[in-house]
Amino acid sequence: MSLKIYNTLTRKKEDFETLEPGRVRMYVCGPTVYANAHVGHAMSALVFDILRRYLEYRGYEVRHVMNFTDVDDKIIARANQSGEDPFQLAERYIQQYERNLADLNVLPATVNPRATREIEHIQKIIQELIAKGYAYPTADGDVYFRVRKDEDYGKLSRRSFDDVRGGTRVEVDEAKEDPLDFALWKSAKPGEPSWDSPWGKGRPGWHIECSAMSLHHLGEQIDIHGGGNDLIFPHHENEIAQSESLTGKPFVRYWVHNGMLQLGGEKMSKSLGNLVTIDDFLKDHEANVLRLMVLNSGYRSPLTFNDEVVEQTERALERLRSGLRPCLPGAGGAAEAAVQTLQQQAERTREDFIAAMDDDFNTAGALAALFELVRAINQTRDSGATDDQLRPAQDLLLELSGVLGLQLEQQDKGSAQADPFINLLVSVRSELRRQKLWAISDQIRDRLAELGVVIEDSREGSTWRWE
């Protein structure tokens, strides 16, 4: 079995072969930091975190680069509005984004380059592109990429020159040779952040920074380049144009794009203003819920986000966790045959899990395998299995859910110091139940429930857990 990845460039699933055996060079487009990150950003981060974790599970060493765009029009506009220094503003949102990712249990990238720290590299590339005739400066101090010179421009988004031009709604800058040309370097207006350059004071265009950082941190050719599918055109198309015109080599082997998170049937985006920030979401829900939502559907498809789905996902998470519960009170051991059946299911689960993930990261299929394992564990527990008998299957559940980045083990919601007292209460209540004092037993159960402690009774005794 080999891993297959859907490549946006070819619109097909392809066998995954890296440039260098055992190593993956992956670049993922990060956010422009001018506002709070929303759950749509989280989706993208989670998708590529899951990709990365699985690649590592499969034995690859992954060099993962995610950039921050920390200088651009919107940052400047925002800073001007509030009177804050644009660099300070960007720094603030970068720190917040990094905190968000940590809260979401997203592994830190190997490198987080920032546009403002790569100016030299960017300028060098622009100069080379000019020297090769792929770019030209204007009298105003801007530099544009000469799109017409790149014969296969449009191959990623499958657009012809005419398609692009036909739909162009941008005001045509008279200084451009062609309306299709895009900026590599933007001259600075008074008061804007700027750097000296051969073309005068200015700052880099959006697309060139990714080409430059990818080249700088990963080399001329990389294995995976990722981002939201809203970046396919023009951003990634332009990156290809810049990078391949510069090096003459294929830039990226596999273009991977995630679908958009949908809120009320629309893409969640800063410009539409219909966003739920990551901070808002995490106030009411644990990070695993969002991750499980992402896992439950294909990463390339739109993801439905609404209260109903969030609630369904919370229950599904509970169900996964039910597989980790200890044996029943008074468990006398399951029959050998039952334990063997569980063992067989565990083996099948691992196979199914890998087969699903190998098929273009079919996380929904992988999850199905996990749910089947949960059912098998619960069946075996019901048949009287001891903790020792359940443990191997439970360990597998933890291992595989961990590959997906899920944290099933409950961090103690209550304080561990309370445990002895709860144990005492529960055992006293058990005595009350033996005396058939139902009213007071139920009262204890209800009151503890209000405090987040769930008591479950059975013939053999009672168990409790934090909700």
Added chain:
RNA sequence: GGCGACGUGGCCAAGUGGUAAGGCAAGGGUCUGCAAAACCCUGAUCACGGGUUCAAAUCCCGUCGUCGCCUCCA
């Protein structure tokens, strides 16, 4: 207007040629003082219309609908 994606049971959602995974909800049952949990059982022919094929949710054409991109966007 151009380019692209999608439309699977009440909801979310896998599956892309051989008679439909999984989760949530619902109904029935086991267990149980009650409750909860767990377990068992029950349900879809895959937007619509044509076509290709021994065989299609899965390929082709058309219609309708939804969404994305074409402007900043994960």
